[in-house]
Amino acid sequence: MEYVVIGIVVVLIVAFISIYNALVRGRNQVKNAWAQIDVQLKRRYDLIPNLVETAKGYMKHERETLDSVTQARNLAQQATSAGAGERAKVEGELSSALSRLLMVVENYPDLKANQNFLALQEELTSTENKIGFSRQFYNDSVLRYNNKTQEFPSNVVAGMTGFKPGEFFETTVEAERQAPKVSFS
Helix, strand or coil: CHHHHHHHHHHHHHHHHHHHHHHHHHHHHHHHHHHHHHHHHHHHHHHHHHHHHHHHCCCCCCHHHHHHHHHHHHHHHHCCCCCHHHHHHHHHHHHHHHHHHHHHHCCCHHHHHCHHHHHHHHHHHHHHHHHHHHHHHHHHHHHHHHHHHHCCCHHHHHHHHCCCCCCCCCCCCHHHHCCCCCCCC
């Protein structure tokens, strides 16, 4: 009888340790995924001033558009310590400002033909794609981690040891939720 009790206690301790370690791995994966988003966002922040400077020479009448991109970039850079929800909001505003800039560029054929601008635009497009993939990986990581913190029996261990659910990186800017309009006219 005594060995049965000891065996049960040992199994419970091993299960607790196993669940705890799985929660730690999940939390660390979420942190890593967030760091990957940061890497891509930093790359985006570095590209924007060059894009704006190149466009300035051609777009004398579009000062407001250029200023809104610069302002949105500065706000996004300042929000680096914010949570996922607030960060998603400012990043969405930056994406909207960049979209407006790229739409206005269509009115400037010389700028559209500028090799430096084209290279920067291609680099920005590539970076935006990487940001999208990083956000998806982050949200997938948060989902797996949140499931671990909310499913039985790991929710018991999570509650006892202070694991909190992660926050998704969700689009809050309505313009980003809209499908792009394509026109061949």
